[in-house]
Amino acid sequence: MKNIVLFASGSGSNVENIVQYFQNNVNVTIACVLTNKRDAKVIDRCNRLKINCLYFNKNAFSSTDCVLKILQSYKPDLIILAGFLWKIPSNLITNFPNKIVNIHPALLPKYGGKGMYGNNVHKAVKENNETETGITIHFVNENYDEGAIIQQEKTLVNPSDSMEDIASKVHQLEYEYFPKVIEKLLLEV
Numbered sequence: 001m002k003n004i005v006l007f008a009s010g011s012g013s014n015v016e017n018i019v020q021y022f023q024n025n026v027n028v029t030i031a032c033v034l035t036n037k038r039d040a041k042v043i044d045r046c047n048r049l050k051i052n053c054l055y056f057n058k059n060a061f062s063s064t065d066c067v068l069k070i071l072q073s074y075k076p077d078l079i080i081l082a083g084f085l086w087k088i089p090s091n092l093i094t095n096f097p098n099k100i101v102n103i104h105p106a107l108l109p110k111y112g113g114k115g116m117y118g119n120n121v122h123k124a125v126k127e128n129n130e131t132e133t134g135i136t137i138h139f140v141n142e143n144y145d146e147g148a149i150i151q152q153e154k155t156l157v158n159p160s161d162s163m164e165d166i167a168s169k170v171h172q173l174e175y176e177y178f179p180k181v182i183e184k185l186l187l188e189v
């Protein structure tokens, strides 16, 4: 049996997609979803999906071992950042080497770093008249968006695409590829 813990800060549509993907897989359990936003939509989704969801604040995350202890109690094979926007502190990185995986809504190293998340990324892609964008699934290290890349997938951007169109294309890639990459990684851990 493999265990996954997910982190999310917002809507949680990737969380829901991952939960549904593994729903009938008896070898994979989604142990818990952790969120740093008390009113995040992902909490409603977890209630509906009957998945454990825990909230933590900035102090607990960055200045205590509280989140580390919670994670250790679940013994996760992978920790998945599915739309999680805070930098991961070093106590988590050192205790879970090569087990923390992030999805970024662009083709890193382009459009990465602090402040580059969600629609900020799609807006910059649009403003720079990029002809393609995509997703990057990568291991997490102590710097934003700099860990080893596991997989990238691309989509075309048309000049007529709005920021919302770009976001939608990128989300489609996320829904298609993220669960499959997680499944593949679980076979290796």
Ligand code: GAR
Pocket (backbone or CB within 6 Å): 008, 010, 011, 012, 013, 014, 015, 082, 083, 084, 085, 103, 104, 105, 116, 117, 118, 170, 171, 174
């Ligand atoms: C996703 O597009 C994910 O790639 C992005 O946040 C969105 C969350 O959507 N993550 C980042 O920007 C991380 N830097 P969701 O809440 O609907 O899954």
